[in-house]
Every structure is written in structure tokens, then in C-alpha cells.
Amino acid sequence: MTSRVFYANGGNDRLIVSTIRTRLVFFHEAGVALSSERKVATRPIWWKPATWRGFRWRRGADAEQPRNLSCLFNGGVDPAAFGATAETSPGYFKLTCDSLAVRRHCVWVAQGEGTPAGDAATVDRRAADVRDVEVHFEYGGQAHTVRHGAMPGRAGAEGAASAT
Numbered sequence: 001m002t003s004r005v006f007y008a009n010g011g012n013d014r015l016i017v018s019t020i021r022t023r024l025v026f027f028h029e030a031g032v033a034l035s036s037e038r039k040v041a042t043r044p045i046w047w048k049p050a051t052w053r054g055f056r057w058r059r060g061a062d063a064e065q066p067r068n069l070s071c072l073f074n075g076g077v078d079p080a081a082f083g084a085t086a087e088t089s090p091g092y093f094k095l096t097c098d099s100l101a102v103r104r105h106c107v108w109v110a111q112g113e114g115t116p117a118g119d120a121a122t123v124d125r126r127a128a129d130v131r132d133v134e135v136h137f138e139y140g141g142q143a144h145t146v147r148h149g150a151m152p153g154r155a156g157a158e159g160a161a162s163a164t
Contacts, residue, residue: 002148008140012039013063019133019148020096030130031084031096032071032146034137038063059091066137071095073130082130099127 003018015036022029037057045051073079084097132149 004146006139006144008064014057015066015139017135017146019135019146021130021133021148026101028127029096029098030073030127030133032133032135033094034066035059036063036065036091061090063091066139069137072134074132082127097127
């Protein structure tokens with residue numbers, strides 16, 4: 001996962017952009033998550049060190065939101081082609097696709113059933129096929145790009161990111 005933080009409105013608003021590219025043996029997930037937060041004043045309490053700064057970050061739709069958001073997989077492919085779905089709440093946006101490889105044969109054996117005839121073990125591998133995630137957006141009056149995955153010309157490079 002690659003995360004970048006961007007500030008706007010004199011540092012009173014922030015946007016946290018995290019690219020997701022999880023590759024485990026049985027589970028694959030790819031996508032992006034964005035969280036917009038606003039600085040809120042709090043009264044310092046001496047027994048709570050988290051309040052000593054005099055503020056905390058609170059997620060919400062009242063903070064500045066990114067504009068012209070676009071996410072691309074594998075150097076220009078629409079995430080819908082990989083079955084990506086969106087999850088939203090005030091101040092939060094997540095666009096991901098995932099695949100879980102479970103050996104159904106083991107489940108059938110544990111239940112005392114035989115393997116059904118003609119049932120091929122089909123596994124949706126669309127999320128496993130995602131090599132890189134690229135996010136373009138405008139925030140605080142500037143255009144930004146966050147990228148996670150294989151860099152051009154360097155096959156297999158993991159975790160490379162750029163923000164402009």
C-alpha cells in the first residue's frame with residue numbers, strides 16, 4: 001500500500017490517498033481509497049497526549065474534496081473491466097476489486113460430499129491481473145498523480161509511487 005497526504009486551505013484540510021495492491025496466495029485486492037479530513041480545534045486535556053496539539057483531524061464532507069478523480073489499472077484500463085466496485089461515505093471513497101481463491105474441493109471433503117461432476121474450479125482472477133494502480137485528481141488547485149505498481153521499464157518493481 002502506498003499512501004500520500006495532500007493539504008489544502010492553509011493546512012486546515014487534508015486528503016489521504018492510499019493505493020491498494022494486496023497479493024497474497026489466496027487473496028488479491030487492487031484499488032484506491034481516499035479520505036478527506038478537516039482540522040477541528042479541541043481542548044487540551046493533560047492526561048490525553050493526543051489532545052496536546054489543540055486539534056484533531058475529523059473525516060467529513062465539509063473538508064475540501066478532490067476533483068476530476070480518475071483511477072486506471074495496468075497503464076490505462078478502466079477499473080470496471082476488473083470488476084471494481086465503489087464504497088462511499090461522507091469524506092471517504094474506496095474503489096477496489098478483489099478475488100478470493102478458496103479450494104472448494106476441501107469444503108466438499110470436510111462436509112462428506114464428493115466433488116460434483118463437471119464443476120471446474122473457476123477462480124475469478126481479475127484482481128490478481130492488476131499490475132499497477134494509477135490515480136489522477138485535482139486537490140487544492142493543483143493536479144496530482146499517485147501511482148503504485150511496476151514502473152515502466154522495470155518489471156516486477158513493487159511499491160513504487162510518485163506524486164506530482
